[in-house]
Amino acid sequence: MNPVWFRNRENIMLKRHSLILIAAVIGLFTLTARADYQPKAERVTDNVYAIVGPLGQRSADNDGLNANFGFIVTPKGVILIDSGASRLGAERIAAAIAQVTDKPVTWVVNTGSQDHRWLGNDYFAGKGAEVIALARTAATQAEYAGQHLDGMKRFLGERMQGTKPLPAPKTLAGDSVTLDLGGETLTLTYTDAHFPGDAWVWLPRRDVMFSGDLVFVDRLLGVLPWSSVKHSRKAFHAMAALKPAHIVPGHGRVCDLAQAQRETGDYYDFLADKVGGAAKEMEPLTATLDRYQDMPQFAHLYNYEDLHRPNMSRAFTEYESQ
Numbered sequence: 001m002n003p004v005w006f007r008n009r010e011n012i013m014l015k016r017h018s019l020i021l022i023a024a025v026i027g028l029f030t031l032t033a034r035a036d037y038q039p040k041a042e043r044v045t046d047n048v049y050a051i052v053g054p055l056g057q058r059s060a061d062n063d064g065l066n067a068n069f070g071f072i073v074t075p076k077g078v079i080l081i082d083s084g085a086s087r088l089g090a091e092r093i094a095a096a097i098a099q100v101t102d103k104p105v106t107w108v109v110n111t112g113s114q115d116h117r118w119l120g121n122d123y124f125a126g127k128g129a130e131v132i133a134l135a136r137t138a139a140t141q142a143e144y145a146g147q148h149l150d151g152m153k154r155f156l157g158e159r160m161q162g163t164k165p166l167p168a169p170k171t172l173a174g175d176s177v178t179l180d181l182g183g184e185t186l187t188l189t190y191t192d193a194h195f196p197g198d199a200w201v202w203l204p205r206r207d208v209m210f211s212g213d214l215v216f217v218d219r220l221l222g223v224l225p226w227s228s229v230k231h232s233r234k235a236f237h238a239m240a241a242l243k244p245a246h247i248v249p250g251h252g253r254v255c256d257l258a259q260a261q262r263e264t265g266d267y268y269d270f271l272a273d274k275v276g277g278a279a280k281e282m283e284p285l286t287a288t289l290d291r292y293q294d295m296p297q298f299a300h301l302y303n304y305e306d307l308h309r310p311n312m313s314r315a316f317t318e319y320e321s322q
């Protein structure tokens with residue numbers, strides 16, 4: 001046998017083996033990376049828990065759970081606030097609840113119509129939970145279902161498989177409804193803030209506010225094409241008047257009212273008073289955005305660089321048209 005030929009062949013085989021090995025390691029790494037984020041429950045007070053999601057974007061890694069969820073353990077079962085963005089996300093929320101209690105999720109209450117608030121409803125309904133929302137929230141869920149499902153497929157790919165949009169089957173008429181579930185009192189109030197259909201859940205006996213996407217801390221809130229700065233500001237003031245001791249915000253860590261005021265309330269006031277004020281005075285858009293480009297009191301918030309200017313621009317448009 002020609003030794004040169006043999007050596008070359010051996011080299012090729014070696015290379016092939018190492019390539020296979022590298023591919024296997026990458027494959028394994030990808031799989032484990034996807035399972036990296038595991039939601040974990042933290043106690044807010046008494047029997048009330050929060051699950052605080054990561055601040056970044058929806059991803060296969062976090063199964064779209066880049067938002068906050070919460071639950072209340074009652075003698076008659078668990079009340080879950082919001083159900084996650086997919087079937088797999090809902091399963092991960094269920095696993096986080098199971099770390100705290102073996103009681104079943106008896107009720108799911110939705111605070112909104114955006115993907116991560118409700119696309120896990122079908123999973124919990126399949127386990128016997130009653131899914132509840134304000135009628136206006138459920139209507140918006142149905143309206144945006146297709147769009148949000150498509151959006152999530154772009155972020156999560158095949159991990160969206162098995163997700164069926166189920167708008168809350170039990171709907172409550174009116175803008176503010178008080179419910180008694182398992183001995184807990186919950187007031188569900190329409191805010192129509194960050195997204196049409198948004199609501200908060202207030203637990204008066206526990207002094208806990210699940211604000212839904214009305215409050216963002218640690219990261220700058222986003223003003224979306226569907227958001228209303230005017231409604232958000234009004235709703236924030238109404239929430240502050242309740243003086244909640246604990247706020248589980250839509251995004252960011254559990255906080256008190258002072259932090260919510262600094263990182264959300266003050267920003268809405270700024271958008272309405274300064275940017276909205278300039279729009280009402282018919283000042284030019286670009287000059288207004290330039291004038292308020294640097295807002296040091298909000299600059300520490302995650303996403304500030306990306307969102308601050310577009311937020312001002314959308315606020316300007318909203319106030320300009322009034």
Ligand SMILES: [Zn+2]
Binds near residue numbers: 067114213
């Ligand atoms: Zn959100």
